[in-house]
Amino acid sequence: MPGSMDTAGVPMSTANSPAFQQPFATPSPFYNSVASTSVGSPAFRCGCNLVLRFLAFCFSFAAVVAVVATSDRDDDDNYGRAGCETAPSSFRHSPEFRYWISATIISSLYSALQLCKGIRDIAFRGSIISDKMSDYITSFLDQIVAYLLLSSSSVVVLATKHIKSKSFKSVLIVSNCFSIIAFLVVASCTFLSCHNVYKRIIW
Known part of the structure; x- marks a missing residue:
């Protein structure tokens, strides 16, 4: 009927008009607005991602360099001594340390690659x-690298107890x-990448 009202007191003709309806739009990763630098915006998340990737590369690379440099020095000092033909302070002769070094190197290379990509x-x-494919791949790889770092660090904690060299043990x-x-x-970084994938699923 003309002039009929709905339960909220709004005329039916107005409520059914396109101007009155406000459909929810799917957010675009390239959406830019005045609040693009606010917390939670794509620009802010992109900046946080770059900072986190840089920190991950720095800490992973520093861990590798410190152990490899110290191990090479201890190999030269211990080589030829009685009972030290194979230096016990070298990561080369321990599968636990080789696994840890490999995982840390993978983390360094992956973080550097993600930093360059960003x-x-x-x-x-x-x-x-495509952004969709990038989000899925990044989320998957982040979880793998995080697992490698966690598992290798746990193994090294147990293997460090058997190291006799105090200097190498400290390093x-x-x-x-x-x-x-x-x-x-x-x-x-995994949390951020999974958050992007979750947004794509629910939207």
């Missing part, structure tokens, strides 16, 4: 592959702390 995406305002403890910090940073 800088490239900002510079050229787009990614090499291992510090380097493993760097590795654990790198895990926390990568875990934060």
Whole structure:
């Protein structure tokens, strides 16, 4: 009927008009507004992602360099001594340390790759592959790298107890702390990447 009202007191003709209806739009990763620098915006999340990737690379790389450099020095000092033909302070002769070194190197390379990708995406305002595929791949790889760092750091904590060299043991403890910090940073990156995938699923 003309002039009929709905339960909220709004005329039916007005309520059914396109101007009155406000449909929810799917957010675009390239959406820019006045509040694009606010917390939770794509620009803010992109900046946080770059910072986290840089920190993950720094801590992973520092852990690798410290252990490899100290191990090479201890190999030269212990080589040729009685009972030290194979230096016990070298990571080369321990599968636990080799696994830890491999996981940390993978974390360094992966973080550097993601950092370069993030800088490239900002510079050229787009990614090499589609954003959807990039989010899924990044989320998957982040979880793998985080698992490698966590498992290898746990193994090294147990293997460090059997190290006789006090200097090398101290370096291992510090380097493993760097590795654990790198895990926390990568875990934060995993949270952000999973958040992007979750948004795509629910939208």
